[in-house]
Amino acid sequence: MTAKSDTGVGLAPENPGELLEQLVTSKRDGNLWTSIETSREAERIEVPDAQLQVAMNLIPAYTWYAAPSGGLTFVNERCADFFGLPKDHPLRFGAGTCAAWESQIPVLHPDDQEETRKVWSECLSASRYCEVSFRVRDAHGNYRWCLSRMEPLRGSDGTLLHWVGINIDIEERQQGLAKALRQTEERLQRENVAL
Numbered sequence: 001m002t003a004k005s006d007t008g009v010g011l012a013p014e015n016p017g018e019l020l021e022q023l024v025t026s027k028r029d030g031n032l033w034t035s036i037e038t039s040r041e042a043e044r045i046e047v048p049d050a051q052l053q054v055a056m057n058l059i060p061a062y063t064w065y066a067a068p069s070g071g072l073t074f075v076n077e078r079c080a081d082f083f084g085l086p087k088d089h090p091l092r093f094g095a096g097t098c099a100a101w102e103s104q105i106p107v108l109h110p111d112d113q114e115e116t117r118k119v120w121s122e123c124l125s126a127s128r129y130c131e132v133s134f135r136v137r138d139a140h141g142n143y144r145w146c147l148s149r150m151e152p153l154r155g156s157d158g159t160l161l162h163w164v165g166i167n168i169d170i171e172e173r174q175q176g177l178a179k180a181l182r183q184t185e186e187r188l189q190r191e192n193v194a195l
Contacts, residue, residue: 052164053094062146062167065094065153068160070101070124079167083107084139109135109143116148127152127160133170144171 053074056063062079066072073096075085080092090096101120105113112134123130129151135143150165 049094052162056164059166062169064165064167066101066150066163066165068162070120070163071099072096072101072104073162082138107137109137111135120150123150124163136167144169146170 052065053076056065056074056076057078059076060078062076062082064072064075064079072091074094075083075091075096077092080089085091101124102117105117108116116132116134119130119132129149131147131149133145133147136146137143146167147170148165148167150163152160153162153164155161
């Protein structure tokens with residue numbers, strides 16, 4: 001699979017149609033879809049995954065999707081680079097090992113792990129949208145604040161197919177809020193002294 005990226009942000013195939021055909025053909029030839037009777041039906045199932053990966057690689061944020069259980073199966077290029085994943089890591093290509101969702105907790109700041117675990121657990125058990133903020137460790141060991149949102153992606157029959165998520169870097173916003181809070185506290189201290 002050949003990839004190009006003028007901006008370095010996304011993984012964009014040279015020929016998306018060829019990529020989709022390769023995915024469908026390899027799945028069909030590998031007998032992974034024995035219950036599917038026609039190639040047209042197989043294409044209808046496979047196209048959204050490949051299109052989703054291409055689209056998510058173009059989004060200027062940390063995006064990912066996970067299995068119904070919550071285990072990561074794909075992270076976009078920006079997200080993979082943030083975590084320092086090798087260029088050939090399975091998560092970059094939608095071939096993640098689907099480890100338990102809780103395996104992601106250790107990359108969070110220790111002070112944010114319990115609340116995040118609680119929110120994600122409730123979200124997964126109810127199969128509903130959720131949002132949580134936390135500090136996450138990058139490949140260099142630095143923590144950055146992120147706002148994480150995940151949404152269930154369902155099939156036409158309502159079956160949960162994937163979780164689609166985005167982590168938005170809010171480090172500067174958090175630093176701005178902390179600075180404003182410090183300034184307010186200092187002003188209040190000066191006013192108390194003056195009184």
